[in-house]
Amino acid sequence: MQASHTKTLLIWIALGIAVLVPIVLSLNSPLLAWRDPVYIAAGLSGALALALLLFQPLLAIGALPRVGLLTGRRVHRWLGAGLTIFIVLHVAGLWVTSPPDVIDALLFRSPTSFSFWGVLAMWAVFGTALFASLRRILRIRPRIWVRVHSALALVIVGGTIAHALLIEGTMETISKVILCAYVGVTTLFALRKALRKPQKRQN
Amino acid sequence: MSLIHPNRRTLLTATGAALVTGVSGLRVPAQAKTIAPSKTMRGGANNYRAGAPVVDKIGGGGFWMSGTVRRAGDGAPLAGQRIQIWAHTTEGHERDQRSHGATLSDENGVFRLEMPQIVPAFGQAHGHLAYDSAEFKKVFLRPVMKRSSDTSLEAHFVLEPV
Numbered sequence: 001m002q003a004s005h006t007k008t009l010l011i012w013i014a015l016g017i018a019v020l021v022p023i024v025l026s027l028n029s030p031l032l033a034w035r036d037p038v039y040i041a042a043g044l045s046g047a048l049a050l051a052l053l054l055f056q057p058l059l060a061i062g063a064l065p066r067v068g069l070l071t072g073r074r075v076h077r078w079l080g081a082g083l084t085i086f087i088v089l090h091v092a093g094l095w096v097t098s099p100p101d102v103i104d105a106l107l108f109r110s111p112t113s114f115s116f117w118g119v120l121a122m123w124a125v126f127g128t129a130l131f132a133s134l135r136r137i138l139r140i141r142p143r144i145w146v147r148v149h150s151a152l153a154l155v156i157v158g159g160t161i162a163h164a165l166l167i168e169g170t171m172e173t174i175s176k177v178i179l180c181a182y183v184g185v186t187t188l189f190a191l192r193k194a195l196r197k198p199q200k201r202q203n
Numbered sequence: 204m205s206l207i208h209p210n211r212r213t214l215l216t217a218t219g220a221a222l223v224t225g226v227s228g229l230r231v232p233a234q235a236k237t238i239a240p241s242k243t244m245r246g247g248a249n250n251y252r253a254g255a256p257v258v259d260k261i262g263g264g265g266f267w268m269s270g271t272v273r274r275a276g277d278g279a280p281l282a283g284q285r286i287q288i289w290a291h292t293t294e295g296h297e298r299d300q301r302s303h304g305a306t307l308s309d310e311n312g313v314f315r316l317e318m319p320q321i322v323p324a325f326g327q328a329h330g331h332l333a334y335d336s337a338e339f340k341k342v343f344l345r346p347v348m349k350r351s352s353d354t355s356l357e358a359h360f361v362l363e364p365v
Contacts, residue, residue: 169323
């Protein structure tokens, strides 16, 4: 995908704004005054994980300007590892802040529905990480890989969006909704492209 | 003026109703209104600390937690019942000792305790209340604020004897 300099610049600026504005706003939330550093770090890890999800589908299909498909896939794997780490930090930070609430969430008995969606997305990320690391060893066929990864990606993105939208207090509402919309649209766009020609998706 | 004007319709309805309740055993004597006991809410006991002291106010105050304590069955108000309250507020996390306090219900079964402003934590602005004495079964409530800008929250207890 060859694009002009201006177009490349505009796309990167748009992506940067979509990600940086909600992160900066969440770091300026008045609620932070009443939260411990560990709790703040846990919330930030969650917001950063959401931000990574905007780049993952675009990298996977080589849709980012000036980033080739192969480089894109390599960065996609690194960001996938980063996503896993952010989730671990998110859950660990929340656990330190309030162990019983996190135990309830992990056991799917929390009173808040967003916990369900968050934990669902978490397991889908862990499953993807495991599946990706076993892919070579088990010699999983590319067709199967694309289908499984796409299904898991849908659960990750859908679960994360539901999780984020139902939460009050970590991110600023409007910038959060816009980021979630971007993530949802890019994911559907990438999945459509990935599943349309599965035989060409060998990497 | 008579309040009851029996005609064929009311007579038939009354006879029918009497038959239904009488035959099916729906007539339960001496339980005109039965009030079900409160159930512990999910997550209600999270960060509970047994034995929080009865206080005039938790921290600097500014926010009001209130409610009622009644007896299951007849719904009679229960006086002198100890209700423990805690939340994530502008002055501390739920788990912090200073965020916990207790109050007693008055002769009308009403309790009211001033505490610091509750702020959203773990995704929702919510409070925790516990009835944890021996006389009745323990109940843990977790009410959620409609808006996080609210400066009061209510929770109602219906207790059943142990």
